[in-house]
Amino acid sequence: LPLEQDMDILGSELVTVQNAGNAQEMHQSLEKMRHAAEDARTGTPYTLQGQAADSENMKAYRAGIDQLIAQINVVDALAVKNKLPEAKAAAKKLIDIRNQNHRKFR
Numbered sequence: 624l625p626l627e628q629d630m631d632i633l634g635s636e637l638v639t640v641q642n643a644g645n646a647q648e649m650h651q652s653l654e655k656m657r658h659a660a661e662d663a664r665t666g667t668p669y670t671l672q673g674q675a676a677d678s679e680n681m682k683a684y685r686a687g688i689d690q691l692i693a694q695i696n697v698v699d700a701l702a703v704k705n706k707l708p709e710a711k712a713a714a715k716k717l718i719d720i721r722n723q724n725h726r727k728f729r
């Protein structure tokens with residue numbers, strides 16, 4: 624998918640994660656977020672168009688996506704243990720990671 628579409632999926636699924644009424648619902652949205660992030664990892668932001676795939680900026684972009692995937696995995700590990708409040712607390716870090724990376728790459 625185009626990067627914007629992956630980002631739209633991240634955005635709508637993040638809302639579901641934050642408002643999930645049970646851990647299973649949260650888990651399903653986190654799987655969709657992980658899938659969208661993995662696809663976004665293969666894309667190029669508009670701000671970096673024309674830069675080589677192995678440029679420092681593109682490496683930094685993929686490192687930001689990897690940081691997001693790592694935190695998705697932290698949240699999901701809590702969700703599959705049915706620790707909903709802890710998972711929601713850990714999901715707040717997803718927003719910090721989004722904001723930091725949007726400042727750099729969006």
Ligand code: HEM
Binds near residue numbers: 724
């Ligand atoms: C949960 C985390 C995130 C959410 C909810 C999110 C959400 C969004 C949304 C809604 C957009 C606008 C898409 C549109 O124009 O339709 C966007 C754009 C963008 N985001 Fe994210 N984002 C997240 C994490 C990240 C991360 C980690 C990065 C980079 C490492 C990133 C890079 C970008 C870029 C570059 C754009 C502009 C689109 C482009 O250049 O093609 N985002 N994001």
